[in-house]
Amino acid sequence: MDTFAPDTRHRVALLVRDGALAMETGIVHRIFGEARSADGAPLYSVVTCAVRPGAVRTDADFTFNVDHGPEALAEADTVVVPASDVDYEPRGGPLEGELAEAFARIPSGTRYASVCTGSFVLAAAGLLDGRRATTHWRSAGLLARLYPAVHVEPDVLYTDEGDVLTAAGVAAGIDLCLHMVRQDHGAAVAAEVARRTVVPPHRDGGQAQYIERPVPRPAEGGATAAARAWAEADLARPMRLAAMAERASMSVRTFTRRFREETGESPARWLHRQRLAYARELLERTDLPVDRVAEKAGLGTAASLRAHMKADAGVSPTGYRRTFRGTTPPR
Structure with a gap:
């Protein structure tokens, strides 16, 4: 009589919900499905499940036909929760109803993971309390507000x-x-x-480099608007607080107070942010060497720009440019 070795593959249960984002669901299958041992044997088994088996709506013009219900969660070594379009307007609070019942089937010791706004589900389950977590940068502020016990890292x-x-x-x-x-x-x-998926095994930096931060235009009106416009017109020149205050016909103390009231930040912080935003724009849209970008943005030397970019976006100027222009211009 034939005997069969037990299935020792790591079991991944992918829990999809109504409005599942199709791309994120496919990512999990693709990456884990490509993992092989030295002799070519699959290292993972991936099962897609839902709180109710059957057709599950996606964000695209097709549905997922899901054969497995929440019972698959009880057998999983890892549970992955991808995003759903219902996460765009989350209500907050703990898990309820069928989703809570599904999570109750997951045994202790199981590893949990979320993709994008799937983090809202883990937060609602209480799994992120007191822990670091991230989500799409557009939703990071909302996650932090709805679940203040979570240490949200948006970058x-x-x-x-x-x-x-x-x-x-x-x-x-x-x-x-x-x-x-x-x-x-x-x-x-x-x-x-x-290599098989044609993606880098590791990406430098974080999602801070993908957050759109154009140089904002001065707000209409406001006592400090003219000074801000004057500063933005030539970010390369040295900028003294006294000179900005003089443009607004105020004392430095009054100008600083009014500036914070109108922008929500100090003049120094605001100016630094404008210069970094302009540097990013130059890296994206021009072939200027890094030292010239630093000079034009008022950030001094290439070394200074590298330090600021690393702190702000988590990548070097060259790395940032490579991501957003697809080329490596002269240094």
């Missing part, structure tokens, strides 16, 4: 708190899944998965 691609992991928007799900493969089976296996 990173993913967080790893051991048994609970979260990824930022969409493609960051690839980064997170590769990270989990790397943690489970080593860098060589993860690199091979990345």
Whole structure:
């Protein structure tokens, strides 16, 4: 009589909900499905489940035909919750109804992960309390407001708190899944998965570099509007607070107070933000060398710009330019 070896593959349960984002669901299957041992054997089994088996609406013009219900969660080693379009208007509070019942089936010791706004589900389940977590940068502020016990980090691609992991928007799900493969089976296996999927095994920086931060125009009116417009007109020149206050016909003390009232930040912080935003714009739209970008943005030297970019966006100027222009211009 034939005997069969037990299935020792790591079991991943992908919990999809009404309005599931199709791309994020596919990412999980693709990355874990490509992971192979040295002899070519699959290292993971991935099962898609829903609170009710059957047709599940997606954000695209097709549905998922899901065969498995919440019972699949009881057998999982890792549960992944991708985003859904219902997350765009979350109500906050704890899990309720069928979703709460589904989570109650998950045994202790199971690893949890979310992609994009799937983090709202983990937060509602209480799994993120007192932990670092991320989500899409557009939703980070809302996650922090609805779940103040969560330490939201809006600038990173993913967080790893051991048994609970979260990824930022969409493609960051690839980064997170590769990270989990790397943690489970080593860098060589993860690199091979990345190679087969034609993605980098690791991306520099975080999602801070993807947040759109154009140089804002001065607000209409306001006692400090003329001074702000004057400063923005030539960010390369040295800018003294006294000179800005003089433009507004105020004392430095009054100008600083009014400036904060009108912009929500100090003149120094506001000016620094304008200069960084302009530097990012120059990196995206021109082929100027990094030292010239630094000079034109009023940030001094290339070394200074690199330090500021690293602190602000998590990447070097060259790395930022490579991401958003697809080329590596002269340094």
